[in-house]
Amino acid sequence: MSPxxxxxxxKAKARFDAFSDGVFAIVITLLVLELHVPAGRQxxxxxxxxxxxxxxxxxxxxxxxxxxxxxxxxISHFIEAVDATLMRLNLVLLLFVSLLPFTTGILATxxxxxxxxxxxxxxxxxxxxxxxxxxxxxxxxLTLAALMTFLVVRHVDKTDELAPDDRxxxxxxxxxxxxGTAVVLQALATVVGVFLPVxxxxxxxxxxxxxxxxxxxxxxxxxxxxxxxx
Amino acid sequence: MSPxxxxxxxKAKARFDAFSDGVFAIVITLLVLELHVPAGRQxxxxxxxxxxxxxxxxxxxxxxxxxxxxxxxxISHFIEAVDATLMRLNLVLLLFVSLLPFTTGILATxxxxxxxxxxxxxxxxxxxxxxxxxxxxxxxxLTLAALMTFLVVRHVDKTDELAPDDRxxxxxxxxxxxxGTAVVLQALATVVGVFLPVxxxxxxxxxxxxxxxxxxxxxxxxxxxxxxxx
Amino acid sequence: MSPxxxxxxxKAKARFDAFSDGVFAIVITLLVLELHVPAGRQxxxxxxxxxxxxxxxxxxxxxxxxxxxxxxxxISHFIEAVDATLMRLNLVLLLFVSLLPFTTGILATxxxxxxxxxxxxxxxxxxxxxxxxxxxxxxxxLTLAALMTFLVVRHVDKTDELAPDDRxxxxxxxxxxxxGTAVVLQALATVVGVFLPVxxxxxxxxxxxxxxxxxxxxxxxxxxxxxxxx
Amino acid sequence: MSPxxxxxxxKAKARFDAFSDGVFAIVITLLVLELHVPAGRQxxxxxxxxxxxxxxxxxxxxxxxxxxxxxxxxISHFIEAVDATLMRLNLVLLLFVSLLPFTTGILATxxxxxxxxxxxxxxxxxxxxxxxxxxxxxxxxLTLAALMTFLVVRHVDKTDELAPDDRxxxxxxxxxxxxGTAVVLQALATVVGVFLPVxxxxxxxxxxxxxxxxxxxxxxxxxxxxxxxx
Numbered sequence: 001m002s003p004x005x006x007x008x009x010x011k012a013k014a015r016f017d018a019f020s021d022g023v024f025a026i027v028i029t030l031l032v033l034e035l036h037v038p039a040g041r042q043x044x045x046x047x048x049x050x051x052x053x054x055x056x057x058x059x060x061x062x063x064x065x066x067x068x069x070x071x072x073x074x075i076s077h078f079i080e081a082v083d084a085t086l087m088r089l090n091l092v093l094l095l096f097v098s099l100l101p102f103t104t105g106i107l108a109t110x111x112x113x114x115x116x117x118x119x120x121x122x123x124x125x126x127x128x129x130x131x132x133x134x135x136x137x138x139x140x141x142l143t144l145a146a147l148m149t150f151l152v153v154r155h156v157d158k159t160d161e162l163a164p165d166d167r168x169x170x171x172x173x174x175x176x177x178x179x180g181t182a183v184v185l186q187a188l189a190t191v192v193g194v195f196l197p198v199x200x201x202x203x204x205x206x207x208x209x210x211x212x213x214x215x216x217x218x219x220x221x222x223x224x225x226x227x228x229x230x
Numbered sequence: 231m232s233p234x235x236x237x238x239x240x241k242a243k244a245r246f247d248a249f250s251d252g253v254f255a256i257v258i259t260l261l262v263l264e265l266h267v268p269a270g271r272q273x274x275x276x277x278x279x280x281x282x283x284x285x286x287x288x289x290x291x292x293x294x295x296x297x298x299x300x301x302x303x304x305i306s307h308f309i310e311a312v313d314a315t316l317m318r319l320n321l322v323l324l325l326f327v328s329l330l331p332f333t334t335g336i337l338a339t340x341x342x343x344x345x346x347x348x349x350x351x352x353x354x355x356x357x358x359x360x361x362x363x364x365x366x367x368x369x370x371x372l373t374l375a376a377l378m379t380f381l382v383v384r385h386v387d388k389t390d391e392l393a394p395d396d397r398x399x400x401x402x403x404x405x406x407x408x409x410g411t412a413v414v415l416q417a418l419a420t421v422v423g424v425f426l427p428v429x430x431x432x433x434x435x436x437x438x439x440x441x442x443x444x445x446x447x448x449x450x451x452x453x454x455x456x457x458x459x460x
Numbered sequence: 461m462s463p464x465x466x467x468x469x470x471k472a473k474a475r476f477d478a479f480s481d482g483v484f485a486i487v488i489t490l491l492v493l494e495l496h497v498p499a500g501r502q503x504x505x506x507x508x509x510x511x512x513x514x515x516x517x518x519x520x521x522x523x524x525x526x527x528x529x530x531x532x533x534x535i536s537h538f539i540e541a542v543d544a545t546l547m548r549l550n551l552v553l554l555l556f557v558s559l560l561p562f563t564t565g566i567l568a569t570x571x572x573x574x575x576x577x578x579x580x581x582x583x584x585x586x587x588x589x590x591x592x593x594x595x596x597x598x599x600x601x602l603t604l605a606a607l608m609t610f611l612v613v614r615h616v617d618k619t620d621e622l623a624p625d626d627r628x629x630x631x632x633x634x635x636x637x638x639x640g641t642a643v644v645l646q647a648l649a650t651v652v653g654v655f656l657p658v659x660x661x662x663x664x665x666x667x668x669x670x671x672x673x674x675x676x677x678x679x680x681x682x683x684x685x686x687x688x689x690x
Numbered sequence: 691m692s693p694x695x696x697x698x699x700x701k702a703k704a705r706f707d708a709f710s711d712g713v714f715a716i717v718i719t720l721l722v723l724e725l726h727v728p729a730g731r732q733x734x735x736x737x738x739x740x741x742x743x744x745x746x747x748x749x750x751x752x753x754x755x756x757x758x759x760x761x762x763x764x765i766s767h768f769i770e771a772v773d774a775t776l777m778r779l780n781l782v783l784l785l786f787v788s789l790l791p792f793t794t795g796i797l798a799t800x801x802x803x804x805x806x807x808x809x810x811x812x813x814x815x816x817x818x819x820x821x822x823x824x825x826x827x828x829x830x831x832l833t834l835a836a837l838m839t840f841l842v843v844r845h846v847d848k849t850d851e852l853a854p855d856d857r858x859x860x861x862x863x864x865x866x867x868x869x870g871t872a873v874v875l876q877a878l879a880t881v882v883g884v885f886l887p888v889x890x891x892x893x894x895x896x897x898x899x900x901x902x903x904x905x906x907x908x909x910x911x912x913x914x915x916x917x918x919x920x
Binding site: 477478481482484485486488489490491492493495497498499503504505508522526529530533534536537672673 | 723
């Protein structure tokens with residue numbers, strides 16, 4: 001294999017996109033398997049009511065993966081080719097993304113544990129109970145996925161051969177900074193999870209929605225500015 | 231990220247298509263996981279006979295998702311580019327589509343409950359029994375997915391920068407109206423589900439098949455008209 | 461939606477391909493979920509040995525879906541555009557393809573039942589035992605999938621607007637005949653399943669492999685002929 | 691079907707890529723289903739600690755599939771068309787790739803068995819215990835997948851009509867040799883598994899990471915050489 005000939009290859013980029021889209025699409029859809037259908041003998045309404053931590057986890061992960069996917073297709077928009085490093089950084093990103101149904105399941109099961117009737121709790125909650133561990137494991141997964149997104153973007157930013165022209169350079173730099181901020185905020189929220197597990201999950205949701213909605217707001221502002229200047 | 235440069239991007243549209251196709255393909259295939267294979271010790275013929283609510287749910291969801299996918303690729307046919315709003319509206323649409331295996335499972339399990347031998351029913355059926363709740367939850371999911379499809383189509387219709395030329399405008403308007411009607415009919419059928427659960431499921435199936443087959447009928451008529459005018 | 465404008469649309473064809481490839485890829489991969497990993501307490505070697513009907517079912521379905529996918533991409537090779545009828549015929553084909561993990565599971569579980577130690581069989585085997593039913597349900601699914609493939613090919617063959625030029629007409633006719641033969645043979649094998657369940661499964665496997673390998677053999681002959689005439 | 695007209699078909703190649711990317715993406719994501727979320731009543735921290743053989747198996751398979759996918763898109767980069775043989779060799783490769791979640795599950799469950807508290811082991815470990823069998827089955831699967839990758843590459847190398855020009859010939863030959871070496875090393879590691887199961891798994895991981903990272907190292911060297919010569 002000659003990575004040199006891979007460089008600047010549009011064909012390799014098409015497969016880079018297709019494979020990544022595949023993984024994102026599957027992971028975002030597999031999340032639904034963590035939502036358990038109550039069995040025929042259980043009381044449907046109360047069971048659905050009790051399962052809210054699962055739905056919360058589902059929405060956090062869906063919004064987070066949606067946000068990462070939007071970022072990923074933005075990167076894809078900036079580049080013309082992929083190199084061997086980019087392909088591998090991307091695979092590590094996909095590793096952490098594809099772990100999310102697992103860590104979301106841990107969060108949903110053990111955040112749920114804390115609101116269970118007392119008789120179903122079989123262990124005391126010492127210094128670092130299962131809730132905290134679940135919230136921190138989930139937060140660490142989100143942080144690592146955000147970190148890999150940042151590293152992918154930064155690699156594109158630093159490698160001149162990948163980007164088609166110089167005009168995008170400034171945009172790319174701003175985008176890289178934005179992804180860096182996302183890593184720091186997510187890491188801080190994970191640290192909060194050690195002390196206040198439930199609060200941290202709400203912060204995770206807030207961050208996921210913020211990074212999902214954020215560009216929309218920018219777009220509206222820019223469009224208004226453009227319209228005024230015309 | 232500069233949403234402005236995303237606008238009118240054919241590259242971003244390719245990924246928009248690929249990601250959506252991926253999610254639709256996975257969801258329509260995951261539905262099969264809700265069809266349980268009877269274990270070796272059960273009587274196969276009678277078990278398969280008892281499981282008809284599962285097969286009914288499967289066909290409703292398959293036809294519904296098939297119809298949404300056809301609508302989605304029709305939208306894709308009308309546009310040349312995607313903007314940040316379209317990507318997000320689409321992700322919310324995909325959220326409700328990817329919830330369908332879960333709500334189909336709820337429908338299948340609890341519509342089934344009503345035809346179970348009496349001794350397996352462990353709860354009385356008060357005012358709002360599990361059947362009704364299951365049918366309404368499933369109907370609400372279908373309604374929300376139909377609503378998001380409508381909002382996606384309407385956004386494309388309203389945003390001049392996305393559509394390639396003016397000739398499609400009239401078609402696009404008619405298509406938007408059609409999707410709006412679908413939302414209203416699906417919402418009405420869901421209301422019927424509160425009072426007549428089983429009837430509502432049959433209406434869901436009818437609507438899914440109607441919106442799936444509908445364009446076929448139009449095509450035949452148009453083709454005949456075209457042939458006569460030649 | 462104007463099906464007339466959909467006609468001859470290369471864009472719609474790209475999504476037709478992508479969605480179909482997605483469903484085929486997912487179904488062929490989901491089959492693996494029917495192969496149960498023996499739990500830690502079971503004796504691994506003997507369990508793996510007992511599970512042979514599952515592996516047989518897996519290979520039949522894998523070879524069958526592989527063959528259908530090759531046929532599907534051959535169709536795709538012949539056409540330049542899709543119309544509304546083709547999209548719907550294709551969705552019905554995908555319906556029967558995506559049911560295969562379910563019917564393969566039924567086959568694997570109940571063909572397995574017949575080789576279980578006697579004490580685990582809890583029902584007498586009357587005229588139409590579970591084995592036969594399982595083999596016939598699976599065969600019917602294969603037959604319906606083969607039938608839809610035939611109908612898709614025939615629609616392409618009959619609709620002049622879909623194929624790019626006249627030169628392929630003869631090839632297309634031969635291909636349609638071949639797919640018709642596949643339907644008849646698969647239907648006959650399913651009838652055999654009523655009387656000789658185990659034999660029928662072997663015939664299913666033979667047919668799947670034959671239709672998978674068949675074009676290879678033709679290619680070798682043609683290549684040799686071409687080389688001799690040069 | 692005329693394989694001759696399939697030959698040199700860019701359209702068929704697009705579907706070859708899309709279908710393969712789909713299968714790779716799904717398999718690499720399905721692996722996560724083998725990671726069990728501990729139930730609410732279990733002690734989370736200790737359960738996560740005990741489950742390390744599952745995580746080890748997950749990483750081996752993820753790195754291995756990632757490496758095969760990189761190799762696959764490199765092949766795709768070399769060719770302009772697909773023939774009937776290539777499509778079938780590729781489907782057999784995908785067969786062994788899609789079996790990996792199953793054999794990874796066997797490895798994870800039975801490598802785990804050996805570190806279970808004694809009272810949970812219900813069988814004596816004779817000459818060829820479940821651990822060894824699990825490690826060998828998993829290694830055989832990796833070897834067969836590596837072998838099919840080699841056969842796919844060699845077929846491309848030997849078939850002049852598939853590669854676009856002569857310049858890539860030397861690179862292609864080197865790539866084929868590299869994939870051959872991978873098969874031999876993986877087969878040797880599997881033999882080691884008969885005697886030293888746990889060591890073999892570590893070697894599997896090492897090989898997977900080596901073939902994943904290897905081209906990166908080459909790229910750095912070449913880039914440095916290129917920069918010095920400028």
